[in-house]
Amino acid sequence: DIVMTQTPLSSPVTLGQPASISCRSSESLVHIDGNTYLSWLQQRPGQPPRLLIHKISNRFSGVPDRFSGSGAGTDFTLKISRVEAEDVGVYYCMQGKQLPWTFGQGTKVEI
Amino acid sequence: EAQLVESGGVLVHPGGSLRLSCATSGFTFTDYWMTWVRQAPGKGLEWVATIDFDGSDTYYMDSVKGRFIISRDNAEKSLFLQMNSLRVEDTAVYHCGRVITGASDYWGQGTRVTVSS
Numbered sequence: 001d002i003v004m005t006q007t008p009l010s011s012p013v014t015l016g017q018p019a020s021i022s023c024r025s026s027e028s029l030v031h032i033d034g035n036t037y038l039s040w041l042q043q044r045p046g047q048p049p050r051l052l053i054h055k056i057s058n059r060f061s062g063v064p065d066r067f068s069g070s071g072a073g074t075d076f077t078l079k080i081s082r083v084e085a086e087d088v089g090v091y092y093c094m095q096g097k098q099l100p101w102t103f104g105q106g107t108k109v110e111i
Numbered sequence: 112e113a114q115l116v117e118s119g120g121v122l123v124h125p126g127g128s129l130r131l132s133c134a135t136s137g138f139t140f141t142d143y144w145m146t147w148v149r150q151a152p153g154k155g156l157e158w159v160a161t162i163d164f165d166g167s168d169t170y171y172m173d174s175v176k177g178r179f180i181i182s183r184d185n186a187e188k189s190l191f192l193q194m195n196s197l198r199v200e201d202t203a204v205y206h207c208g209r210v211i212t213g214a215s216d217y218w219g220q221g222t223r224v225t226v227s228s
Binding site: 031035037039041047048049050051054055060092094096097099100101102103104105106 | 146148155156157158161170172173206211212213214215216217218219220221
């Protein structure tokens with residue numbers, strides 16, 4: 001199975017300031033079809049997971065443009081340009097290159 | 112917009128069985144693979160099972176193979192998870208999800224399964 005490792009596991013942030021989360025996979029997430037299946041999900045307190053970004057950098061419908069994803073191969077980053085109060089929650093990276101899908105441990109973003 | 116609503120989660124004894132359901136609306140159900148992902152209390156996300164468009168292909172995490180069965184009823188636009196020989200470690204909130212290539216774009220609120228004596 002592909003192991004996903006996130007850092008940091010906890011991220012105190014200041015409103016209006018940027019935040020960044022890193023994710024590393026144990027092997028390349030480049031699929032034979034040429035796409036890289038790395039996604040980022042947000043889970044607000046008491047809520048189900050919500051897809052933010054898929055295929056490294058593609059924001060899902062309705063996701064604010066303060067969220068951006070980057071990276072390649074095995075190293076990826078989620079950036080929030082200016083943290084807002086509604087961004088509090090746990091963020092997960094996930095690989096969808098192969099089954100079983102695997103997730104990072106989660107990064108708790110708190111003000 | 113796609114909507115997914117899970118049901119069926121309850122308290123069950125170890126060794127017991129349970130069937131979870133996921134009712135969907137707002138999209139053409141037969142156009143998508145579907146999946147179940149779970150989250151144990153205070154823990155992260157864990158993929159459980161995935162099913163293709165018509166149920167002809169199914170995939171499971173190792174620890175549930177032979178115990179869980181994922182299925183779908185395309186006429187009813189519903190997804191199911193039959194859970195047998197339940198273990199304490201199966202305790203979790205179970206979410207159904209709509210699959211796009213390499214990810215799940217819509218998730219339900221989840222249904223809570225507690226396995227305890």
